[in-house]
Amino acid sequence: MNTTVARLTARGLFGRRRILILLAVPVMLLVIAVIARNSAIDKLELAHSILGSLALGTLVPITGLITGTGVIATEIEDGSIVYLLSKPLPRWKIVTTKLAVAVGASWLLAALPTYLAGLILYGTADGIAAGYALGTLVAGTAYSALFLLLGVVTRHAVIAGLAYALIWESLIGNYVEGARTLSVQQWGLSLTKAIAADGAVTAPVGLTTAVWLLIVAAVGATALASVKLSGLTLNGEE
Amino acid sequence: MAVITIDKVSRWFGNVVAVNDVTMTIGPGITGLLGPNGAGKSTLIHMMSGFLAPSSGAVTLDGAPIWRNQQVYRQIGLVPEKESMYDYLTGWEFVLANAELHGLADPGAAAERALALVEMEYAQERQTGTYSKGMKQRVKMASALVHDPAVLLLDEPFNGMDPRQRLQLMDLLRRFGADGRTVLFSSHILEEVEQLARHIEVVVAGRHAASGDFREIRRLMTDRPHRYLVHSSDDRQLAAALIADGSTAGVEFDAGEGLRIQAVDFQGFTTLLPKVAREAGIRLYTVSPADESLESVFSYLVSS
Known part of the structure; x- marks a missing residue:
């Protein structure tokens, strides 16, 4: 962890008006939770819809996409990354520091609002709020690592990440059984199930598998991003 | 070091x-x-x-x-x-x-x-x-x-x-x-x-x-062959006087534009041209380099 890299990254990520845009989505989740609380629909079903589909299924990947790519892709795109890379700093240190900022942002902007929305909707009953908070927390970590890697390997990280989040995670991962095993959202759901009361949450991927896959995805993406950053080249054009 | x-x-x-x-x-x-x-x-x-x-x-x-x-x-x-x-x-x-x-x-x-x-x-x-x-x-x-x-x-x-x-x-x-x-x-x-x-x-x-x-x-x-476009009060006479000197490798007469001159000795030619013109009573209207772009200079360096 390098505090200067962290400071520069955090200022770049939250600076100017970007923080307002980043805050808009979690605020919307909380507003929806407050409105839904007074509806006549079954509260548990409502909690699954809002915390599972909306928060874990949409808010977390979108936030992960913005923070994961935002901590590095912009600097690579505009060339300012050269000021970090022309220093005797191990590349893994740059990557892990940037990842820490992205993960922290993801927790703040996705996991915490999910927990609060859970409390608003269902209180502390059945461990639903805590379960989904943990699910979004670990999913946010994995998404951040994966999208940071995308930010290093492609100049079209946001489009690639969006395609992944919408097509794989939201569509295929939800409806195609085999693909669920390789869905970050489903891994998060497995951890939610582990925390929640028995029978309150169903998850298609086993806990052990989910934990291992989460570790492999996060660590693998971080290691690969470090290797790719070490070999980052500047454009050869003049 | x-x-x-x-x-x-x-x-x-x-x-x-x-x-x-x-x-x-x-x-x-x-x-x-x-x-x-x-x-x-x-x-x-x-x-x-x-x-x-x-x-x-x-x-x-x-x-x-x-x-x-x-x-x-x-x-x-x-x-x-x-x-x-x-x-x-x-x-x-x-x-x-x-x-x-x-x-x-x-x-x-x-x-x-x-x-x-x-x-x-x-x-x-x-x-x-x-x-x-x-x-x-x-x-x-x-x-x-x-x-x-x-x-x-x-x-x-x-x-x-x-x-x-x-x-x-x-x-x-x-x-x-x-x-x-x-x-x-x-x-x-x-x-x-x-x-x-x-x-x-x-x-x-x-x-x-x-x-x-x-x-x-x-x-x-500087010492590469230079090309100039020269227009004077008597292009034909100027061409004849210039070609007699060793610093000029070739002269092409163009009735519309004047003379296209290829000089092999930059120093020699830049001294010769005004001297010849003055001695022959020829007035120089235009003397402009025809190949002074950086690319042409570089191209010469590469080929030399």
Whole structure:
């Protein structure tokens, strides 16, 4: 962890008006939770819809996409990354520091609002709020690592990440059984199930598998991003 | 003594060869890397600064490979051509961050010293996004100098600078060169390079076209065959007088435009033309070089 890299990254990520845009989505989740609380629909079903589909299924990947790519892709795109890379700093240190900022942002902007929305909707009953908070927390970590890697390997990280989040995670991962095993959202759901009361949450991927896959995805993406950053080249054009 | 060695280096991007079998050594003092746009100067600087791997050959700093070797940045200061530099930071914050990233013992003092060197203390509290091109260039210089490097690499540092800023930067670079640092800068303007660098490396179309003292390069560029377009009060008589002298290799008469003259001896011809015209009572209306574009000069160097 390098505090200067962290400071520069955090200022770049939250600076100017970007923080307002980043805050808009979690605020919307909380507003929806407050409105839904007074509806006549079954509260548990409502909690699954809002915390599972909306928060874990949409808010977390979108936030992960913005923070994961935002901590590095912009600097690579505009060339300012050269000021970090022309220093005797191990590349893994740059990557892990940037990842820490992205993960922290993801927790703040996705996991915490999910927990609060859970409390608003269902209180502390059945461990639903805590379960989904943990699910979004670990999913946010994995998404951040994966999208940071995308930010290093492609100049079209946001489009690639969006395609992944919408097509794989939201569509295929939800409806195609085999693909669920390789869905970050489903891994998060497995951890939610582990925390929640028995029978309150169903998850298609086993806990052990989910934990291992989460570790492999996060660590693998971080290691690969470090290797790719070490070999980052500047454009050869003049 | 820091020496960058480029040994039989080529770099290609797909089918395009950007740098073709270049060998050169950059030692202490100021070296100008001269060449037209697209010649491969930036590609060479990217390889010298560890931001591009050579496709073949080796680029080393004092014998140590530069590519994928982060330790070389203790000795190298890089001033990139691109302007992006964390626009939300003030000049002070930017240079300080660079000092911290180098892990210096007293980053504040180092940042202060570097900003003083480039005379940017007066604007150090302003965000770099509000700086003019010249100010950005100087703060970029400060960030590259903050760790007191032995090698300074600058990619087209004078681009977009006004004459005053240009002179300031030249003074600064002269001081670094005099200190015994290895300073390399790229430019596509010969006059700019020869004002600053005694030693010049010329690259054209990815090839190493010439190398040496700036006077030698200037002589090579001057002593090539020159072509002129001349229009006078009596083109035929002038043509006859000129072709009689050895400094003129050929004269083509064009009724519409005048004379197209090929001179082989630049000095001889420039002395001969006014003399011949005066003696014959011919008035010269136009004397213009027909092939003075930088590309034509470089092309000559490559083919010679």
